[in-house]
Amino acid sequence: MTATSGRPAYAVGYLRDVAPVPQVAEYIERIEATMAPFGGEWLVHGSSLVPLEGTWTGALVVIRFPSLEAARQWWDSPAYREIAPLRTDHSDSMVCLVEGVPQGYLAATTAAALRSQLAVAT
Numbered sequence: 001m002t003a004t005s006g007r008p009a010y011a012v013g014y015l016r017d018v019a020p021v022p023q024v025a026e027y028i029e030r031i032e033a034t035m036a037p038f039g040g041e042w043l044v045h046g047s048s049l050v051p052l053e054g055t056w057t058g059a060l061v062v063i064r065f066p067s068l069e070a071a072r073q074w075w076d077s078p079a080y081r082e083i084a085p086l087r088t089d090h091s092d093s094m095v096c097l098v099e100g101v102p103q104g105y106l107a108a109t110t111a112a113a114l115r116s117q118l119a120v121a122t
Contacts, residue, residue: 008100009068010043011075016058019090027086034083038074039066058092068099 018024035041044062065071074080075097087093 007067007102009065009071010098010100011040011061011063011065011071011095012098013061013093013095014058015061015087016092018059021090023086024090027083030083030086031080034077034080035063035074037079038070038077040064040071040074068097071097 040063042062043064044060046059049056049058049060063071065074
């Protein structure tokens with residue numbers, strides 16, 4: 001793998017209407033082997049979900065990778081692409097990759113940048 005930003009990245013899946021079929025069990029059995037070469041590790045899988053806003057009718061999955069590049073390489077890997085239909089053919093899913101914030105990130109810095117942009121726009 002090439003150089004990375006030093007920021008972790010996450011594969012986030014929201015799964016609804018997962019059919020209780022052997023193909024889904026096979027997907028779950030095989031996914032860890034596809035994650036390992038790219039440094040993927042579970043953060044959320046099969047955990048209780050407590051909705052606080054909106055309607056949540058499914059399950060949430062979160063996998064951490066060392067970088068966005070590593071997450072993308074996992075997603076595009078032949079090993080993962082081979083098993084993906086075991087999930088997609090038997091569930092309604094939304095999946096995204098998202099880069100995490102750098103260490104020491106403060107939301108106040110983002111708010112200050114937004115306020116600066118707003119001041120220039122007026």
